[in-house]
Amino acid sequence: MPLLRWVKLCVFVLLMPVIGFAANIRSIGVPYVQNYPKSMYQAGNQNWAETRDADGVMYFANSEGLLAYDGQNWQLHRMPNGLIVRAVAADGKGKIYTGAFGEIGYWAKNSAGIFKYTSLAHLIPAKYRLNEEVWKIYVSDKQVIFQSFGVIYVYKDGKVSTIKTNPYLFLFKAGDRFIIEQLNVGLFELKGNRLEFIKGSEILKTGVLTILPFGDGRYLIGTSKNGLYLYDGQTITPWKTQADEFLQRYQLNNGVAIPGNYFAFGSILNGIIIIDRAGNVVQHINKSSGLQNNTVLSLYLDNEQNLWAGLDNGIDRIEIMSPLYFYFDKSGRFGTVYSSIIHNNKIYLGTNQGLYYSDWVTNQNRLFQSFDFKLIPGSQGQVWDLSLVDGQLLCGHNDGTFIVNGAQFKQISKENGGWMVKKLSDNQLIQGTYTGLAVYKKLPDGEWAFDYKIGNFVVPSRYVEPDGKGQIWVSHAYKGIYKVKLSADGRRAASIKYYDEKNGLPGSYNIGVFNLDDRVVFSSNNGFYVYDDISDHFYKYDQLNKKLGSFASSNKVIPASGSKYWFIDRGRAALGDLSVTGNLNLDSARFSILNGRMVKYYESISRINSNLYLFSIDDGFAIFNDQAGNVANNASLPTVLIRRVENFTDKARAINKWDDIRIAYRRNNIRIRYVLPVYHQAKIEYQYNLKGYSSNWSEWGPQTQREFTGLAQGNYEFEVRARVNGRVTGISTLKFTVQPPWYLTKIAWLGYVLLIVAAYYGVRYYYRFKLQKHNRHLQQKLQREKEEFLKREAEANEQRLFKLKNEQLQADLDRKGRELTNSAMNIVYKNELLQRIHDEIADLKDANGKHLPPEQLRKIQKVVDEGKSDERDWVLFENSFNETHENFFKKLKAQHPDLVPNDLKLCAYLRMNMNSKEMASLLNISLRGIEIRRYRLRKKLGLDHDKNLVEFLMEL
Structure with missing residues (x-):
């Protein structure tokens, strides 16, 4: 077989119903390959062996030490003296056994909870000291076997015994048997502490590199250059398969049995090949199809049916049982894929460079088929759409619309930009283009031909959807939705109405129109909407949006089969099943691998048959089998691993011993990191609860660590669980205690008791002292009060005396005032009396009735006047007045x-x-x-x- 044929990306294109073997591993495309390059795991290039412990953590024998991977974080554990680890095996009980040059031992958590290496080399008898590489390790219930090329070491009951051999190659475990090859001699079986020759094995002329159980007591033996052999317990015979030429040319290096009657072999020169029990090649995975390196140093199959490949440069994980298989254009030959379809035994890829095709072979005699894509002449340019209508393949192109027949490319329309085609009737198609709507008719010979362009409507029409009521809904390439009613002859738009946010839509941009279960729906960034004819208004389709969840903002709906529809949300895909009325079963987990791989806003999914679908991805295509079981999804889920506990009060400090975690109150900040060791592509969400802190579980989320700060003293139990594609794991727990502050410790409480006792006696003494002092104070107070009382009494008496004196003085003053008043009134009265006397004297008459002469009266009047102006009255008044x-x-x-x-x-x-x-x-x-x-x-x-x-x- 030519070398070029093997170097090209080889895929297997026979449909499962045609191929007669088991349907677990598909032969269409290649399975998803997850690359873990050196830049990711930060260790050596070469990976010599793999194993998985009981917790689900993967361990790799790396050229720089023991490499651990839990599904999220990588960690390198270096061997003493920086030795290369050549072999690794887990015992399922917490110990990881490793072998290196001159060294055997195991890794496990010590009493302090630290993952440490324990050497067993000192247990080896001095006569058989290990001075070479250890290449194989096998763990059984009672013993661990380490194999070098010269000696087999058996570790049992704390001792190491040896089995001296001639120069041998590798020891293999086949079922319960241990078989090893001696060069140029044959195979030997290890029984107890001796090697027993297997008769007939001398026919194996080159190195045996794998022995696998084949069923029915038989074993499959793989050699480096002479192909495969079957051993039935008695005889060894060559087994001819389709892989012989490959295994001989590219040199088989290792192998692993895959449940479901498959066998995978790693090669030195050309990656991995998988065959079935009939000897048919069903897969070939090499660098062209996703591996980082073609030299496969080791293979390991985990319980989720992930095939791990330790490479000469890197680590790869292959999802061999995934329902999605891929074809990648590693050479960049045909650009970005916008549309893809299978028709008449050919696969077509519409890209930004043109239309490419290759044979889609279903011939049983050509089981192993590689694609050879070629450009159809004349198709250069942007291809937007490939649609199969009534057995004819139509290609919507930047330069118009074409009918594709094999490698023939016939133009039927020059209307630029054929975005999508919809049936208007049995004999008519309507197409959205750059400049409006084009109509096609079916000719008598059944071929589609351009008929006319709808007049009076020149809007770029990205999506077109007839609603069955004589109306055509058109989504503008960028902005808005139009409702178009055609004229009676259908050749022009009789009415055109534009809709935007004024009519109930959330906006004008990114509005699409699609048919969902015979109902026209409108997509938007805010969810799906429906149109009401009576109110001429749009309303949110809440029933659908709630069931779609995050896919309510889908930008595209593509019919699948029956009542199934693809919902596309900007590169994310989900398959919705509407077959049960009122219910929507949405599956997005199986398509998470495709996230970001499809051309955003131009996603394309075409149906091959009722179960197979063809996805257009950026640099190729993917095949999805809706009936294929996903072993990874059906496998039992591991529990969440608590990987690291840290106290980060001042700086992050790891807590290694978890059986009795006690955290000082002054450092009551804790960080817990956890992970679910599931390696296949899946949506993993976590939910946690901290008993003693909260009574409710958190919301589901992708975070793999949780921090708790300022925790109060007490006992706590951290619970965490995971949800994988709707399945929930068991609960993992971690218990810890936040110790009380120093002032609430037992010693502190003892001190408090002593202080209380001391305080009691102190208070008692103080009380007595205070009582005595208080008594003295009372006596002094009584004395002071007595003195104060006497003083107040004296002052009161004095005040009373003073008051009496004042009253007396006031009485005297009042008396004197009265006397003064009386005196003044007496003077007034006297003066008035004298004045009357004066007046009466003036009227005196003699006996004859004549007034007396003045000379006679003047003397008397003078006496009267002198009495009126007597100064003695004034002096007496003045003295009395001054006293008052x-x-x-x-x-x-x-x-x-x-x-x-x-x-x-x-x-x-x-x-x-x-x-x-x-x-x-x-x-x-x-x-x-x-x-x-x-x-x-x-x-x-x-x-x-x-x-x-x-x-x-x-x-x-």
């Missing part, structure tokens, strides 16, 4: 020194509030004279006009 109104005259004279005695008299009389008549009598003047004196007195006192004279004198 002490210092009145002194203040008055001091303030007004220009006052004369008559002024002082008037002031005194005014001070006593006498009326003018009384004052006139006392001063022996007329009432007019009183007024004149009052006026003059006001001037001398300088009183304002509005100031009352009497009030002024009383205030003085």
Whole structure:
């Protein structure tokens, strides 16, 4: 077989119903290959062996040490002296056995919880000291076997025994048997501590590199250059298969049995080949189809049917049982794929460079088929759409629309940009183009031909959907939705109505129109909408949006089969099943591999048959089998692994011992990292709960670590579980205790008790001391109060005495006031009496009735007048007035020194509030004279006009 044929990407194109073997591993396309390059795992290039422990963590024998991978994080554990690890095996009980040059031992968590290496080399008898590489390790229930080319070491019951051999190659475990080859001699079986020759094995002329159980007590033996052999327990015979030429040319290096009657072989020069029990080649995976390197150093199959390949440069994981298989254009030969379809035993790829095709062979005699895509002449340019209508393949192209027949490319329309085609009737098609709508008719010979372009409508028409009511819904390439009603002859738009946010839509941009289960729906970034004819308004399709979840914002709906539809959300795909009325079963997990691989907004999915679908992806295509079981999804789920516990109060410090985690209160911040060791492509979500902190589970999310800060003292139990494609794992737990602060520890409580006792006696002594002091204070207080009482009594007596004196003085003053008043009134009365006497004397008559002469009366009147103006009255009044109104005259004279005695008299009389008549009598003047004196007195006192004279004198 030519080398070029093997170097090309080889895929297998026979449909499963045609091929007679088991249907688990598909032969259309290649399975998904996950690359783990050196730049990702940060260790050596070469990976010599793989194993998986009971927790689900993968371990790799790497050229720089033991490499661990839990599905998210990589960790390298270096061997003593930086040795290369050549072999690795897990015992399923927490120990990972490794072998290197001159070294055997195991890795496990020590008493402190740290993953450490324990060497067993010192247990080897001195005579058989290990001075070479260890290439194989096998773990059984009671013993561990380490194999080098010269000695077999058996570790059992804490001791290492040896089996000396001649130069041998590799030891293999086939079922319960251990078989090893001696060069140029044959095979030997390890029984106990001796090697027993297997008769007939001398026919194996070159190195045996794998022995696999074949069923029915038989074994499949793979050699480096002479192909495959079958061993039935008695004889060894060559087994001719379709893989012979491949295995001999590219040198078989290792192998692994795959449940379902398959066998995978890794080669030195050309990747991996998979055959079935009939010897048919069903897969070939090499660098052209996704491997990082063609030299396969080791193979390992995990319980999820992931095939792990340790390469000369990197690690790869192959999902051999996935329902999705791929073809990649690694050379960049045909550009970006916008549409793909299978028709008449040919596969067509519409790209930005043109239309490419290759044979789609279903001949049983050509089981192993590679694609050879060629450009159809004349198809250069952008291909938008490939549609199969009534057995004819139509190609919507930038330059028009073409009918494709084999490699023939016939143009039937020059309307640029054929985006999509829909049936208008049995004999008519309608197509959306750059400049409006084009109509095609079916000719008598059944071929489609361009008929006319709908007039009066020149909108770029990305999506077109007739609604069965004589209306055509058109989605603008960028903005808005149009409802077009055709004229009676269908050749022009009788009415055109544009819809946007004014009509209930969420906006104008990115609005699509599709037929979903015989109902026209409208997609948008805010979810799906439906149109109501009566109100001429759009409404949100809430029933559908709720069931679609994150796919409610899908930009495209593509019919699948029956009541199934593809929902496309900007490169993400989900398959929805509407077969049950009122229910939508949405499957997106199986297509997560495709996320970001399809051309956004131009996603294309075509149906091959009722179960097979063809996806257009950026650099090729993918085949999906809807009936294929997914072993990974059906396998039992592991539990979530708690991988790391850290205290990050000041800096991150790992907590290694988890059986009794106690965290100091001053460092009560904890970070827990966890992961589900599931390696196939799946949507993994986590949910956690911290008992003692919260009573409710968190929301599902992708986060793989959780931090808790400022935890109160107490016992906590961290619970975490995962959900994979709707399936929920069991709960993993981690218990820890936040210790109380120092002031709440037992020692602190003992101190508190002692302090309480000491405080009790201290308080008791203090109380007694305070009581004595208080008693003394009371006595002193009583004494002070007594003295204060006596003092207050004395003051009260003094005040009473003073009050009595004041009262006496006030009484005296009142008496003197009364006396003064009486004296003044007596003087007034005397003066009035004298005045009457004076007046009566003037009226005296003699016996004859004549008035007496004045000369006779003058002397008497003089005596009367002298009595009226007697200064003794004033002196007596003045003395009495001064006693009653002490210092009145002194203040008055001091303030007004220009006052004369008559002024002082008037002031005194005014001070006593006498009326003018009384004052006139006392001063022996007329009432007019009183007024004149009052006026003059006001001037001398300088009183304002509005100031009352009497009030002024009383205030003085």
